Amino acid sequence: MVKLKDQLAALSKMQRQELQMEWVRVYRQPTPKLSADLLRLGIAYRLQEKACGGLSRASLAELNETSTGRPTIKPGTRLVRSWNGRTISVEVIEDGFVCEDRHYPSLSAIAREVTGSHWSGPRFFGLRGQVANG
Numbered sequence: 001m002v003k004l005k006d007q008l009a010a011l012s013k014m015q016r017q018e019l020q021m022e023w024v025r026v027y028r029q030p031t032p033k034l035s036a037d038l039l040r041l042g043i044a045y046r047l048q049e050k051a052c053g054g055l056s057r058a059s060l061a062e063l064n065e066t067s068t069g070r071p072t073i074k075p076g077t078r079l080v081r082s083w084n085g086r087t088i089s090v091e092v093i094e095d096g097f098v099c100e101d102r103h104y105p106s107l108s109a110i111a112r113e114v115t116g117s118h119w120s121g122p123r124f125f126g127l128r129g130q131v132a133n134g
Contacts, residue, residue: 004051011040019043026050079107079125088114090125 014022019039020031026046034042055063073079077092088110091098096105104110107121115124 004047007047008044011044014040073127079127081125083114086114 011019011022016036016039019036022043023029023031023039026043031039054060073092075092075094079090079092081088081090088099090107090110093103096103097107097110098104099110104113107125107127108119109121111119111121111124
């Protein structure tokens with residue numbers, strides 16, 4: 001059996017067509033439209049995953065939670081925003097948000113109702129690009 005170290009070294013010498021064939025071999029899926037460098041990295045990851053094991057369930061869950069680009073906000077968190085002289089207070093709950101005793105599925109729905117126009121809810125409440133942990 002070829003050692004992982006040797007397999008990884010071989011990747012650095014492969015041309016794009018060879019990388020595409022290697023991708024199909026290790027993933028058993030068609031090659032995505034990626035640069036040779038990204039194909040190489042993806043294949044290297046997969047080879048290491050097979051040899052050493054993949055990410056833990058906790059790590060996968062964390063990646064899935066944060067990969068959306070949306071802030072992660074724990075239930076119980078209160079968001080407060082002042083808008084046109086009015087204070088908007090929102091409580092984060094397990095399945096959405098509560099504002100003025102009404103349930104909303106998203107912060108954007110609240111921002112739209114408050115402003116009368118389309119807003120990014122996270123941007124409206126100052127969460128854009130941040131992860132809020134409570």
